[in-house]
Amino acid sequence: MKFRADEISSILQREIEQFQAQTTRSEVGQVVEVGDGIARVHGLSGVMTGEMVTFQNGVRGLAFNLEESSVGVIILGDYKQIHEGETVTATAQLLRVPVGEAMVGRVVNPLGEPIDNKGPIVTPHSRLVESPAPGIADRQPVDEPLQTGIKAIDAMTPIGRGQRELIIGDRKTGKTAIAIDAILNQKGQGTICVYVAVAQKESTTASLVDILTRYGAMDYTIVVAAGASDPAPLQYIAPYSGCAMAEYFMYEKGMPTLCVYDDLSKQAVAYRELSLLLRRPPGREAFPGDVFYAHSRLLERSAKLANKYVIIKKRSDGDKSPIDEKSGVNGKVYIGVPGHEEASHELKASFAEGHVVAKTDTSGGSLTALPVIETLEGEVSAYIPTNVISITDGQIYLQPNLFFSGVRPAIDVGISVSRVGGKAQINAMKKVAGGLRLDLAAFRELEAFAQLGTELDKATQLQLDRGYRMVELLKQPLYEPLNAVDQVMVIYAGTEGYLDNIPVNRVRDWEVGFLQFVREQRSEVRNLLLKEQKLSPEVLAGLKQALEDYNTDFTSASKASAGTLVTAGK
Amino acid sequence: MTDPATSAQVQTVFDESQVQLSRVYSEAVLNAAQSKGVLAEVVDEIQGIAALFRSNPAFLIGLTAGSSSDKSDEIILKSFSGKVHELVLNLLRVLNGRGRLELIAALADRLTTDSDRLLGRCRVSVTVASELTEDQHNSLKKQLQDRIGLVPYIDYVVDPSLIGGLVIRIGDLQFDSSIRSRLEQLRNNLLQGKIHEIQSRRDQLHTSA
Numbered sequence: 001m002k003f004r005a006d007e008i009s010s011i012l013q014r015e016i017e018q019f020q021a022q023t024t025r026s027e028v029g030q031v032v033e034v035g036d037g038i039a040r041v042h043g044l045s046g047v048m049t050g051e052m053v054t055f056q057n058g059v060r061g062l063a064f065n066l067e068e069s070s071v072g073v074i075i076l077g078d079y080k081q082i083h084e085g086e087t088v089t090a091t092a093q094l095l096r097v098p099v100g101e102a103m104v105g106r107v108v109n110p111l112g113e114p115i116d117n118k119g120p121i122v123t124p125h126s127r128l129v130e131s132p133a134p135g136i137a138d139r140q141p142v143d144e145p146l147q148t149g150i151k152a153i154d155a156m157t158p159i160g161r162g163q164r165e166l167i168i169g170d171r172k173t174g175k176t177a178i179a180i181d182a183i184l185n186q187k188g189q190g191t192i193c194v195y196v197a198v199a200q201k202e203s204t205t206a207s208l209v210d211i212l213t214r215y216g217a218m219d220y221t222i223v224v225a226a227g228a229s230d231p232a233p234l235q236y237i238a239p240y241s242g243c244a245m246a247e248y249f250m251y252e253k254g255m256p257t258l259c260v261y262d263d264l265s266k267q268a269v270a271y272r273e274l275s276l277l278l279r280r281p282p283g284r285e286a287f288p289g290d291v292f293y294a295h296s297r298l299l300e301r302s303a304k305l306a307n308k309y310v311i312i313k314k315r316s317d318g319d320k321s322p323i324d325e326k327s328g329v330n331g332k333v334y335i336g337v338p339g340h341e342e343a344s345h346e347l348k349a350s351f352a353e354g355h356v357v358a359k360t361d362t363s364g365g366s367l368t369a370l371p372v373i374e375t376l377e378g379e380v381s382a383y384i385p386t387n388v389i390s391i392t393d394g395q396i397y398l399q400p401n402l403f404f405s406g407v408r409p410a411i412d413v414g415i416s417v418s419r420v421g422g423k424a425q426i427n428a429m430k431k432v433a434g435g436l437r438l439d440l441a442a443f444r445e446l447e448a449f450a451q452l453g454t455e456l457d458k459a460t461q462l463q464l465d466r467g468y469r470m471v472e473l474l475k476q477p478l479y480e481p482l483n484a485v486d487q488v489m490v491i492y493a494g495t496e497g498y499l500d501n502i503p504v505n506r507v508r509d510w511e512v513g514f515l516q517f518v519r520e521q522r523s524e525v526r527n528l529l530l531k532e533q534k535l536s537p538e539v540l541a542g543l544k545q546a547l548e549d550y551n552t553d554f555t556s557a558s559k560a561s562a563g564t565l566v567t568a569g570k
Numbered sequence: 571m572t573d574p575a576t577s578a579q580v581q582t583v584f585d586e587s588q589v590q591l592s593r594v595y596s597e598a599v600l601n602a603a604q605s606k607g608v609l610a611e612v613v614d615e616i617q618g619i620a621a622l623f624r625s626n627p628a629f630l631i632g633l634t635a636g637s638s639s640d641k642s643d644e645i646i647l648k649s650f651s652g653k654v655h656e657l658v659l660n661l662l663r664v665l666n667g668r669g670r671l672e673l674i675a676a677l678a679d680r681l682t683t684d685s686d687r688l689l690g691r692c693r694v695s696v697t698v699a700s701e702l703t704e705d706q707h708n709s710l711k712k713q714l715q716d717r718i719g720l721v722p723y724i725d726y727v728v729d730p731s732l733i734g735g736l737v738i739r740i741g742d743l744q745f746d747s748s749i750r751s752r753l754e755q756l757r758n759n760l761l762q763g764k765i766h767e768i769q770s771r772r773d774q775l776h777t778s779a
Binding site for chain 1: 613743746751752759767768769
């Protein structure tokens with residue numbers, strides 16, 4: 001396509017001719033002091049807290065502290081370019097970030113500006129960085145699963161859409177790996193993911209983006225990165241920006257979203273830095289008094305929004321016209337679970353055949369949060385970990401000793417919990433994983449006892465053997481999330497004793513082989529389970545048969561290979 | 571005792587506690603001056619002394635870093651007695667007695683603002699591209715007086731980068747009608763237009779594909 005010169009010049013001419021300059025009226029102040037991401041400004045007497053201000057060189061800031069004769073501003077950009085005496089202008093606006101479909105697949109800074117060298121992001125939508133969380137009436141209980149693809153989590157600490165599940169552990173225990181697996185597993189699920197990197201090394205973020213790209217996850221992911229060298233104000237607002245980007249899809253599109261905040265302890269440290277520089281009084285561990293609020297208001301923005309229903313005329317299968325709140329034939333909108341019941345009742349009572357209750361397209365979105373907290377030497381009772389534990393709906397606790405003994409993901413089953421996710425498990429998983437958590441906790445106790453070298457009775461030995469196999473079964477390599485039905489099948493095999501005769505070191509081979517066997521030779525069982533999502537008698541019968549057949553094959557193949565080894569040894 | 575290095579910086583460094591203190595002193599001075607009917611005179615003299623200290627920081631350092639306040643008091647009496655209004659002299663002696671002489675600059679600023687308010691005056695800073703003629707100045711003064719209802723005291727700043735037009739600042743409010751800011755607005759408008767153009771072309775390409 002060629003550009004025509006006259007076309008461009010005519011556009012410009014029109015623009016210039018129609019341009020009407022206006023005298024700008026603005027409120028101004030002078031920079032009195034600047035440093036470490038903070039500026040103190042004299043003037044700006046009418047500025048409001050949280051209001052955006054601009055410095056002479058275009059850098060933006062936020063009015064944070066309103067004092068009697070000066071204003072403390074946090075600088076969202078390069079503060080080294082700002083000098084004493086420069087003019088600061090109030091904008092009468094709150095901080096907004098661009099949001100929308102154009103952001104997906106991009107790596108942006110906390111202001112929504114691209115940092116991935118893929119050109120400008122053009123989007124007509126924007127949202128406030130700080131916005132109130134939805135109220136009680138706008139929500140509904142968490143009842144849909146968000147599959148992470150990690151057996152140990154989906155079976156024992158399941159996460160629901162709209163839940164806040166904390167990932168907590170020491171450094172290098174696989175916290176980010178869990179979050180990445182959860183993102184990778186959203187492929188094809190219609191979920192938009194936002195990964196917020198706070199104060200991470202640029203190299204770590206780059207390799208993470210590389211992994212997401214390689215596994216095709218950038219097609220539905222936005223990465224918000226505030227690097228370790230970025231000023232504290234940017235690190236502080238990064239989670240709120242990421243949340244705003246996810247909220248667009250939750251509120252405007254009714255889509256499920258997943259937000260990973262990696263990690264909030266670094267955000268708290270950035271906030272502490274800002275607060276101390278602004279001379280706010282320090283509290284415990286020198287954090288300011290409102291550090292709890294910093295996290296609670298962020299995590300409260302995660303929600304499962306209530307579905308909205310309308311009664312419409314039955315549509316043909318091909319009809320894809322949008323259903324909105326005005327589509328209802330009686331003009332009424334029914335909200336949430338009780339709304340659905342009311343609508344169904346009304347449908348039966350007062351509507352003729354050919355009407356149905358339908359969910360509106362933009363309702364029922366969700367924002368699931370996976371905040372990450374790094375502990376020091378396993379100290380969960382420090383200030384920030386206890387705060388975030390109390391805010392979230394459960395935590396996944398990662399143990400360094402488990403990690404180094406090869407149990408990966410290194411989830412400590414005993415103290416990891418999910419307070420709402422159980423309701424969100426698929427029926428089949430609920431059945432097979434019911435007692436798994438307690439069994440494993442009992443196994444850990446027994447294991448410690450067995451180390452004393454005591455002679456054990458047969459039942460205890462059996463429990464111990466099964467425990468070893470279950471632990472082995474719950475190990476999972478990096479970036480290999482499993483489908484929920486595959487998880488159900490292998491966990492069923494473990495809990496029902498199909499692995500008891502398999503050597504512990506061969507459990508992984510068994511699992512890989514079994515899943516392949518089912519997929520290739522018993523696909524009807526898998527498909528039925530996929531369809532029904534529960535262990536119906538037919539599924540159970542098929543699964544048992546498949547397990548027995550595969551076990552026979554596996555044992556004979558093992559014997560044969562052992563025989564070969566022996567012969568080769570001779 | 572105040573560190574001499576710190577005292578020398580007083581004029582440039584914004585000190586919140588000084589601002590607050592000067593407010594209290596300003597109120598006291600204004601009330602005293604008003605009751606004696608010498609408001610304008612006293613304010614002028616205090617401004618003059620502040621300017622003197624500003625141009626001779628060594629003088630202020632000599633006073634504040636001296637051995638005792640009595641000695642400083644003697645110097646003050648010797649230097650200012652008979653040359654300034656009695657009220658101003660007393661103010662200086664009170665400030666010296668309380669070890670607050672370095673407050674004078676902040677106090678002068680505060681007094682200016684407060685007395686302007688009492689006398690119905692208003693300080694206006696006007697930035698222009700080139701110096702205004704007498705006629706232009708008068709016309710601007712009249713227009714400002716009509717708009718704000720106070721007598722404007724105009725401070726001119728010449729900044730050729732404005733190209734043309736005026737930037738008027740009254741307190742924390744700034745009115746910008748300079749050619750520079752108009753060009754800036756035009757530039758932003760054109761850029762916005764261009765971005766929309768790119769977006770719509772790209773959307774067309776997407777839909778046709």
